[in-house]
Amino acid sequence: MKLRPEAGSQRHRMTRRQALIGTATISLAAAGASNASATMLGRRRRPNIVFILADDLGYADVSCYGRRDYATPAIDSIAARGMLFTQGYANSAVCSATRTALMTGRYQDRLAIGLEEPLIHTRDVGLPPSHPTLPSMLGRAGYRTYLVGKWHLGELPDYGPRLSGYDHFWGLRGGAIDYFSHSLMGKRDFWDDEEEIVEPGYATELLGRKAIEIIESHRDDDTPFFLSLHFTAPHWPWEGPEDQAESQRLQADPSLDYQHLDGGSAEVYASMVTAMDEQIGQILSAIEAAGMSDDTIVVFTSDNGGERFSDTWPFSGKKTELLEGGLRIPAIVQYPRHIPAGSKSDQTMMTMDWVPTLLSLAGTWPDPAYPPDGIDLSAVLAGAAPTSRTLCWRYLNLTQEACRSGDWKYLKILDNTFLFNVADDPLERANMKERRPDIYQDLVKKYKDWERRMLPLDLEAFTSGFTGKDLADHFGVTQRRMTPGLE
Numbered sequence: 001m002k003l004r005p006e007a008g009s010q011r012h013r014m015t016r017r018q019a020l021i022g023t024a025t026i027s028l029a030a031a032g033a034s035n036a037s038a039t040m041l042g043r044r045r046r047p048n049i050v051f052i053l054a055d056d057l058g059y060a061d062v063s064c065y066g067r068r069d070y071a072t073p074a075i076d077s078i079a080a081r082g083m084l085f086t087q088g089y090a091n092s093a094v095c096s097a098t099r100t101a102l103m104t105g106r107y108q109d110r111l112a113i114g115l116e117e118p119l120i121h122t123r124d125v126g127l128p129p130s131h132p133t134l135p136s137m138l139g140r141a142g143y144r145t146y147l148v149g150k151w152h153l154g155e156l157p158d159y160g161p162r163l164s165g166y167d168h169f170w171g172l173r174g175g176a177i178d179y180f181s182h183s184l185m186g187k188r189d190f191w192d193d194e195e196e197i198v199e200p201g202y203a204t205e206l207l208g209r210k211a212i213e214i215i216e217s218h219r220d221d222d223t224p225f226f227l228s229l230h231f232t233a234p235h236w237p238w239e240g241p242e243d244q245a246e247s248q249r250l251q252a253d254p255s256l257d258y259q260h261l262d263g264g265s266a267e268v269y270a271s272m273v274t275a276m277d278e279q280i281g282q283i284l285s286a287i288e289a290a291g292m293s294d295d296t297i298v299v300f301t302s303d304n305g306g307e308r309f310s311d312t313w314p315f316s317g318k319k320t321e322l323l324e325g326g327l328r329i330p331a332i333v334q335y336p337r338h339i340p341a342g343s344k345s346d347q348t349m350m351t352m353d354w355v356p357t358l359l360s361l362a363g364t365w366p367d368p369a370y371p372p373d374g375i376d377l378s379a380v381l382a383g384a385a386p387t388s389r390t391l392c393w394r395y396l397n398l399t400q401e402a403c404r405s406g407d408w409k410y411l412k413i414l415d416n417t418f419l420f421n422v423a424d425d426p427l428e429r430a431n432m433k434e435r436r437p438d439i440y441q442d443l444v445k446k447y448k449d450w451e452r453r454m455l456p457l458d459l460e461a462f463t464s465g466f467t468g469k470d471l472a473d474h475f476g477v478t479q480r481r482m483t484p485g486l487e
Helices: 016-030 034-041 073-081 095-104 134-140 203-217 244-252 266-289 351-361 437-452
Strands: 048-054 083-085 144-150 168-172 225-230 296-302 331-334 343-345 390-395 400-405 408-413 416-421
Touching: 048 266, 048 351, 073 266, 073 296, 073 331, 095 134, 095 351, 134 144, 134 225, 134 351, 144 203, 203 225, 203 266, 266 296, 296 351, 390 437, 400 437, 408 437, 416 437
Parallel strands: 048 225, 048 296, 083 343, 144 168, 144 225
Antiparallel strands: 083 331, 296 331, 390 400, 400 408, 408 416
8 A cells, every 4th residue: 555645746844934824824714714715725734634433433422422431531632622513413324324425515315325324235336436525625635535444335346435536545345344354244345445455453453553654654744634534433243352252253153143233232332432542542642743733633523323332312312313312423623723722612513514624624625516515614613603504314214304403303203203402302302393383394394395405215225223123222113114115
């Protein structure tokens, strides 16, 4: 894997005058002057971007969001040095759909790949290489781009990270791998670009090590880089760094459910999250040692709400559900040149917002032929007050629909409909639709208007969800999907 920039791509070193220009740039960005900001940023070093994505991590699974039985000091330090969003949402309650939005800055429902819940290997669907992406647009602005970790947006030869804007890829193409064998259902899935990786070790540690190698390769290089670090932790199988025996048990018996329904515990889950936190701590130290801290944006977030062993308090619901627990996620970002340390924001934000926000901070802009549905949050990061907005979701399993506008949320599951004030009632217990029919009807209309602008549901798409057979607290849930003839 080539880690050094190609010949002719180095930039000159930043002078004192350029540093002063950079300070002016931040003020312009905070005022929302995107075009002027892009011009000014062109005169100094653009910020590096390290985007860290956890897999299936719940809202309260890190200690700065309330986890009590273990600590995540490295992740907490990002919040201490930057901004913590209290109302962060995933674009979907499942992974590949959210990853579509993260790549494009648009509602995933605009693309066929975004209708998969999640994408499975039997479906020949993927992120079209012709669609502009966050890495391709940053690449256009002079960035070197890397993906370390999980892709899950389509298989070669038609789809893949290097076809969608990443210069280099090191990780897995599918949705999950065993942490030790680096395979799933007997098939290995660990790659250095198109070459298979055969390297022993715990996957979380290997991914962290590779990210550090990339950061260190840019130590004496002024070319900015975008590093997507997409951990598989804490996605199943439930294996911490000391659980190789459990990995061997799973590999030895192909009849076992690949979702590891007979394994895991709160203790194992804690070891998986803290192992990821340890790697993040080493990555932050590498950034500091390379003298990049002031010029590097670091984001930490999750692809959807928590799964079986997650803490989603104060919300109910899990991954695959449009209850708040299936959608609310940690969302933290540091960038000392732009974000005051120790900031918190109540701004309602969504995964797709990262695309216009990071492009703005990098001094570039989205492709006008594919306008983002996400919004530029750079002014909020600098301290601007939150603004109200409307966000929508749908999920094929159990025919779920949701729309949040202001503090109110419309929710539909099967034939049951609800109206919640999620600011006053984050557990979504008090159904207000009869007391406030005006708000209920307004949100239903907003949802229908939004849905008309999206692709129609694909009833052949894969969808997933938990039933009473899977989780005891889902007693009475008997339907996994609502696709006619496929129940």
